Amino acid sequence: MSRTGLTLPPRFDFAADLTVQARDINYGGHLGHDAAVSLLHEARRRWLAAAGYDEAGVGGAGLIMLELEVHYGAEAFWADRLRVNMALTGVGSVRCEFRYRVDRAGGEVLRARTLMGFFDYSARRLVRRPADFLTRLTAVNEESDDV
Numbered sequence: 001m002s003r004t005g006l007t008l009p010p011r012f013d014f015a016a017d018l019t020v021q022a023r024d025i026n027y028g029g030h031l032g033h034d035a036a037v038s039l040l041h042e043a044r045r046r047w048l049a050a051a052g053y054d055e056a057g058v059g060g061a062g063l064i065m066l067e068l069e070v071h072y073g074a075e076a077f078w079a080d081r082l083r084v085n086m087a088l089t090g091v092g093s094v095r096c097e098f099r100y101r102v103d104r105a106g107g108e109v110l111r112a113r114t115l116m117g118f119f120d121y122s123a124r125r126l127v128r129r130p131a132d133f134l135t136r137l138t139a140v141n142e143e144s145d146d147v
Contacts, residue, residue, distance in 0.1 A: 005071065008101055008111055009087040012101065013137065013140075014086045014087075015084065015085045016084045017083055018039050018083075020080045020082065022078055024038075025077070036070060036076075039082065039084060040100055047137065053137075057121050061119070063116040064119035068112070069112060070111075072109070073111070076102075076109045082102050085102075087099045090115075093129055094127065094128060096134075099111070118130070
C-alpha cells in the first residue's frame with residue numbers, strides 16, 4: 001500500500017473521531033473504499049457545520065466535489081477508532097482543497113485530498129467563495145464526537 005505522492009500540510013485545522021461500523025466492511029474484511037470516502041465526507045461535514053456552513057449551500061454557495069485522491073497505508077477493521085485530521089489548503093476564488101490524514105492507534109490508515117468547488121445548486125454553476133469562508137473554517141479547532 002502506497003503513501004507516496006500526496007503531501008500533507010505541517011498542521012491540521014480540525015479533527016473528527018469516527019468508528020468503523022459493520023456497514024463499512026467489504027468482502028476483504030476491512031474498510032471498503034466507498035466507506036472510506038463516506039468517512040471523509042462525514043468528517044468534512046462536521047467541520048463545516050462547526051463553522052456554520054452546509055455543503056448544500058448557505059447563502060447561495062455550497063460545495064461540490066471536483067476531484068478525489070486517496071492513498072491507503074494500512075487496513076482498518078470493524079470497531080477501529082479513527083481520527084480524521086483535516087486541513088484547508090489551496091483556497092482560490094471558486095475552489096478549495098481539503099487534505100486528510102486518517103489515523104488509528106498504531107499508525108496511518110490513509111491520506112486523501114478532495115478538491116471542492118463553491119457551487120450554487122439552484123443555478124447549477126460554480127460561484128465565488130463566500131467572503132468569510134476561510135476565516136470561519138480556520139477559526140474552528142475542535143474535535144467532533146464519535147459516531
